[in-house]
Amino acid sequence: MAVTTATALAEEIGERLKQARLNRDLTQSEVATLAGVARKTVLNAEKGKVQLEVFIALLMALDLTEQLDLFLPKQLISPLQLAKLQGKQRQRASGQRRNTNEEQASW
Known part of the structure; x- marks a missing residue:
């Protein structure tokens, strides 16, 4: 499929949906x-103009x-992306830790 724009690709997918119907x-x-949608929604989907959730409902x-x-x-x-994500894991729930003496004094 040699489609050059998002609009053209959406129209192609809409045409395929129509052919499947x-x-x-x-x-x-x-x-x-x-x-569970209006007929006009199906018409729009077949033109490539539909929200993702509706598109999935039509596929269903x-x-x-x-x-x-x-x-x-x-x-x-990917292993590279996983390594990057692990480096950014949160260490604790809040910003700086409070000194335990300060915590006891605030009770």
């Missing part, structure tokens, strides 16, 4: 009912959620 011989209204209605692993596989943390 047609392959299942479903109308936009039927998919809308299954997904079309029984395509297993395709998400192909679309965006689960990402593992």
Whole structure:
């Protein structure tokens, strides 16, 4: 897929969603009912203009959620990134520690 812009890619995904619906011989209204959205929302999704949560609901209605692993596989943390994250772990819950004598005096 040689898409050059985010808009073009969104439109391509919308077209694929439409083809998936047609392959299942479903109308936009039927998919809308299954997904719990308005028919116009399905129409917009097929144009590539939809929120992520709604897109996922449409994938669920079309029984395509297993395709998400192909679309965006689960990402593992690289050893380099893991080392960077471990270096930034919090050591304690608050800023500076108070002297125990000061704590006892404030009681």
